[in-house]
Amino acid sequence: MIVRTRFAPSPTGYLHIGGVRTALFCWLFARKHGGKFILRIDDTDQQRNVEEAIAPILHGLRWLGIDWDEGPEIGGDHAPYYQSQRCDKYQAAVNKLLSCNYAYRDYARTEEIQAERDAAVKEKRTFTYSRNWMAETDEDIKRFESEGRQCVIRLKMPREGKLIIDDLIRGKITFNWADEQDHVIQRADGSFIYHLANVVDDEDYKISHVIRAEEHLSNTPRQIFIIQSLGYNLPAYAHLPFVAEPGSKTKLSKRKLEKYLKNKDFAKLVEHGKSIANRIGLKTTDDNFNPVIVDFYEQVGYLPEAIVNYIALVGWALDDKSEFFLMNDLIEKFSLEGVTKGAASFDPQKLFAFEEKHFLKLTIDKKIKLCTQFLEKAKIFPSAYDGILDKVIEAAGDRIKVAGDILNFSDFFVSDGALEFDEAIYNKRIINQPNSKILLKEFYDLLTQQDQFDKTSLENLMQEFIESKLIKANDIIHALRIAITGKGVGLGMFETLEILGKERVLERIKKFFEQH
RNA sequence: GGCCCCGUCGUCUAGUGGUUAGGACACGGCCCUUUCAAGGCCGCGGCACGGGUUCGAGUCCCGUCGGGGUCACCA
16 A cells, blocks of 8 residues: 555644644654655635745744645645645535435524534433434425525434444544534535545545544544545544643643743743844744744744654654654654554653754754854854854853854854943842952953963963962952853853953953943 | 543653563752853652452453543634
């Protein structure tokens, strides 16, 4: 069998983290089995600009390295890949269903159906439509229409027997046909409902494995009914557990940002992102800046491979020890057997840990490239300070976990009189340490005479200084750090001095004394 | 409420009848230390509950409880 999987987002304007997880699993399964991965746009009820709304979705998938063999922008043998352009096929399917008596015209008014539904709820039983307004003959149609009624097309579902779905992840699942409803497949305005379109497309595209989130499990029976009625091939099903909220089992949702912000770890992720966003002049609204949306990560400089690695592990595991995976490892190792059944909650801390690991593995050239992009977005141009960016990155080591973190070290790339000083730390280390300025001045004098400006020589110089003054390194280093970086935290002191170089260090200390 | 799914440390998970229940993230402590990171070492912490089956159950069966999904002329 040729494996063909598909991911079918609706044009919402953003790529949900749970959505990519589904896309990734579909993609991995196809790649692993040498099959095809198809992207289809579920825009049966198009009320907005579809192209505009799918752009972020396509972009996000590409950013993560999830490419499609057929679909929007690239076409394919089964084009078009937009449901809105396939109505003739859906109409043909509906006609066939109607002619075989697997579907019927229904003239019930919304209130009439609702009344029956309410009654069922009240009696605590499964709702079953009376079919009182089902039109089976031309006379029925004439009669209902003379009453000013409009019709929808409903499935004529079986009312007895069982359906057993063999799910690749969950095993056998039994449904009673009697619990199913006569679902609408074509609306009064002639447009088609997802379930019908979905089944027709899957058949047309020759989808072999329907891999989708668990929320679709309960509407699988009606889809199978359509498949069987139309004589289509039954695809294999695999219902994935969904990605849940941090610390909960409820489905993760874009709209609950405010709630998630109460989670300390989630809030931290957002805060960290915002600090980067602010420095690159990115406006952060809840709509565009939300860790539930994949775009968030690209904006602040996360690595796509880290995101992929993390989400692959939300609901899938290879064994009891492997956790670090690159895309190619995943293709090789992925299997539906490794997919777990229970909902897996989104863990911001673990995601961040993967980012850290992946960033650390990057070559210096790659880091330079990524960090440069963020400096430039912040209107900082490292090229003005020739050759120090690589030294800063090297010295920063694990301190840079996300490309945007380079902005924590932007003080290396501003002119020597333009440092911003952290007031709190200034008060703590300078104002409250009266001796610090005197010591700093003395050390400054020593530096002016220091020719060897490498970190080892400087460390020796410092050592001699503190021994001669009978002080501790603490007594001078903090003041020195503030004078030359404006901050209380940063790289190793002597590395900082070496990278800045004698001229800039002296200039900065001089300016510091002038300004303070 | 009906139907369906799920239930191992806080979180992600390994586990397919015999394990001192393993790992990762997080957390706590110690070491290192000029700040912040990182690193090293140690530690905390779990089979939802109750019945069976079995010599033996996290693992199989039943029930209970808990969580979730779904019940649209949304996808």
